[in-house]
Amino acid sequence: MNTATASRYAAEYQTIAPVLPGQALPWLKALRAEALMAFSAHGFPSPREEEWRYTNVSGIEKKLFSPSLSLTAGDLDSEWLKSYQLEDTWSVVLVNGHFSAELSNLTDLPSTVSVMSMADALVKQPDKVEKYLGTAADQSEHSFIAFNTAWFTDGLFVHVPVKQVLNKPIQLLHIVTGSDAMATTRNIIIADEMAEAKVIETFVGIDNAYLTAAVTEVFVGSNADVTLYKMQSESDKAYHFGGSYIKQARDARFTHHNFAFGGLLARSDIHADLDHASECELNGLYLGVKRQHIDNHTRINHLKPYAISRELYKGVLDDRARGVFQGRVIVAIDAQKTDSQMNNRNLLLSDDAEVDTKPQLEIYADDVKCGHGVTVGQLDEKSIFYLQSRCVDEETARNMLTFAFANEMVDKIKIRSLHDIVLEQVLARFPQEGVNKEWL
Incomplete structure (x- = not known):
C-alpha cells in the first residue's frame, strides 16, 4: 500500500470533481465519495494481496496520471482511426475518456434500444443508471474498482429491451492520445429477458505512457444472450486495468472473448455470477513480447444448480515477457449439478519468458462435474x-x-x-x- 501516492491522487481529485458527470445527483456524489475514501485508505493494489501477488503496479505509483477534462480529438489521424473502426457495427468512440459524437456512428439503431455515453445516461436516465451502477462491480474488492468509481469521466450505456435482437454488434472504441494521461471509463450493458446483443471493446492508444482504467458491468436477463469481445492493443508504454463484471439471471447465456496484446503492464478481470441453469463461456489469448507483463484474473461463481461454465485461456510469451493466469471457479453449497471445466495453456518461446498460472476450484456442493487443466511448455520437438x-x-x-x-x-x-x-x-x-x- 502506498498512501503517499493515494494522497497525491486524492488531492488532484478535488480539482476535477466539479466537472465529473453526474455531480447534480446526490446518490452518485455519495458513491464517488465512498470510493475515494476507500482508495485513499488502501492505495493501488499491492503484491502482498493474494489476488495481486504476481503483479506489481508500483510503476503506476511513480507517476501522477491526470485525466483529460474535455474532449481532445482534433489531432487524431483519420486513417489510423479508421483502421480500428470495425465495419458493419454501431460505433461509440471515447477519446481520452470522453465521448465523441463526431467520431461515433449510431445510424439506424432501433428506437427501442438505448446506446449513449454514460454522461448522457446520467442526464437522460439517471434512475436506471442508479439501479445498476456498482451492483456488479464491488468497489470493496480491490482499489482499482474504487479508483474507477471515483474518477470515471464517461463511458458507454447500453439497454436492450425484452426480446430485442440486435442484428449487428456495438463497438466501443477507447482511444488515448495524451502523454501521462488517464482514461477512466465506466460502462453498463443491460440485456433484458430474451434479448440478444454483441458488444466489442477495443483499447488502443498513441505511443505514450498513460493509464487506462475501465470497468464494465453486464446484466444478462432471463433467457438473454450477451457476447462481449475485448481487444486490448495499447501502447507498449501504457498501463491498463480493465474489469468486466457480469450478473446472469436464470437460463442466461454469456460469452467473453479476451485478447490481450498491448501495454507495458496490463491486467484484466472477468468475474461472472451464474444463476439457475445459466451458461458462461470465457475465452482468452494473451501475447507477451519484450518486457510486457500481462495478467488475467477470472472468477466464475456458480450460485444456483444446473449452471454450465467453460473456460479456455492461452498464452504465448517471448523475450522477457511475463504472463499471469489466475482462474477461480466457486461452486456454492446449493449449486448442485454444476458442470464446469477450466483450462490454461501456455507456450514459452524463449528461456527468459515466464508464466505464473494458478487455477482454483472451490466446491461446496457434492453433486457436480468440475475439472481444470494447466500446461506450460515450449514447442514440441517431435x-x-x-x-x-x-x-x-x-x-x-x-x-x-x-x-x-x-x-x-x-x-x-x-x-x-x-x-x-x-x-x-x-x-x-x-x-x-x-x-x-x-x-x-
Missing part, C-alpha cells in the same frame, strides 16, 4: 521434426506451430471484421516467415 520431414525448414515449422496454437482462439471470433483485425495483431507480434495468412 512436431517440429515431423514438419521438417515434410520439407519445411525449422524456422518456418516453429512459426507454423506457434500460430496454430494461437489461432484456435482467433477462430472463435464469429465477427469477420474483428477476426481480421485480431489476426493482424497476432501476426504483427511474432515472426511471419513461412506463414500464409490465408491458412489462419
